[in-house]
Amino acid sequence: NAGVTQTPKFQVLKTGQSMTLQCAQDMNHEYMSWYRQDPGMGLRLIHYSVGAGITDQGEVPNGYNVSRSTTEDFPLRLLSAAPSQTSVYFCASSGTPNTEAFFGQGTRLTVV
Amino acid sequence: AQKITQTQPGMFVQEKEAVTLDCTYDTSDPSYGLFWYKQPSSGEMIFLIYQGSYDQQNATEGRYSLNFQKARKSANLVISASQLGDSAMYFCAMREGQGGSYIPTFGRGTSLIVHP
Numbered sequence: 001n002a003g004v005t006q007t008p009k010f011q012v013l014k015t016g017q018s019m020t021l022q023c024a025q026d027m028n029h030e031y032m033s034w035y036r037q038d039p040g041m042g043l044r045l046i047h048y049s050v051g052a053g054i055t056d057q058g059e060v061p062n063g064y065n066v067s068r069s070t071t072e073d074f075p076l077r078l079l080s081a082a083p084s085q086t087s088v089y090f091c092a093s094s095g096t097p098n099t100e101a102f103f104g105q106g107t108r109l110t111v112v
Numbered sequence: 113a114q115k116i117t118q119t120q121p122g123m124f125v126q127e128k129e130a131v132t133l134d135c136t137y138d139t140s141d142p143s144y145g146l147f148w149y150k151q152p153s154s155g156e157m158i159f160l161i162y163q164g165s166y167d168q169q170n171a172t173e174g175r176y177s178l179n180f181q182k183a184r185k186s187a188n189l190v191i192s193a194s195q196l197g198d199s200a201m202y203f204c205a206m207r208e209g210q211g212g213s214y215i216p217t218f219g220r221g222t223s224l225i226v227h228p
Binding site (some may be wrong): 058088 | 116118121145149155156157159162165203205207209213214215216217218219220221
């Protein structure tokens with residue numbers, strides 16, 4: 001059982017480049033989310049989805065887009081990378097609001 | 113305003129002693145849930161314990177217990193008999209129900225170091 005799979009694990013981008021962080025889960029979970037983790041800031045919610053075709057903004061959505069065309073996949077797109085987007089990104093999924101969120105292994109992104 | 117507040121940036125404890133990590137929350141939603149996660153230096157997020165707002169008893173999972181004081185909006189994590197492997201970052205999180213997104217909001221975390 002793979003759980004939540006994030007790719008890539010590491011990425012270096014130049015300012016202005018775009019890229020997509022991939023997230024896939026094989027647990028048939030409805031709830032999926034993207035967080036960024038910065039030192040001293042905890043995990044901050046970027047975007048989330050409560051089911052296929054439904055997405056919404058979290059606390060820090062600027063500069064990021066998401067889509068949810070299937071239950072399994074929830075990619076995060078950086079439109080034009082900026083150094084302020086240097087962070088560790090986590091994707092998470094849960095089956096119900098009352099159960100734990102399962103996290104991917106994280107993506108360490110550096111924008112130079 | 114922060115929904116989850118963890119006031120202890122760092123904590124130290126002696127091996128085999130108990131330690132309490134503080135967490136307070138802010139919500140007007142009657143239906144919510146509280147989570148604790150552990151993040152070791154390797155970076156993965158590990159679920160520890162969950163408490164629902166309507167649960168009458170404090171949640172326990174092995175050496176972890178959640179001291180839930182609803183009136184004080186407090187959800188402290190108690191780790192009994194600390195082990196060296198408990199050294200990690202600990203995050204408190206809350207998901208809100210009817211008025212929220214059902215997606216957890218996290219605090220800034222507490223770094224726990226267990227001394228031998």
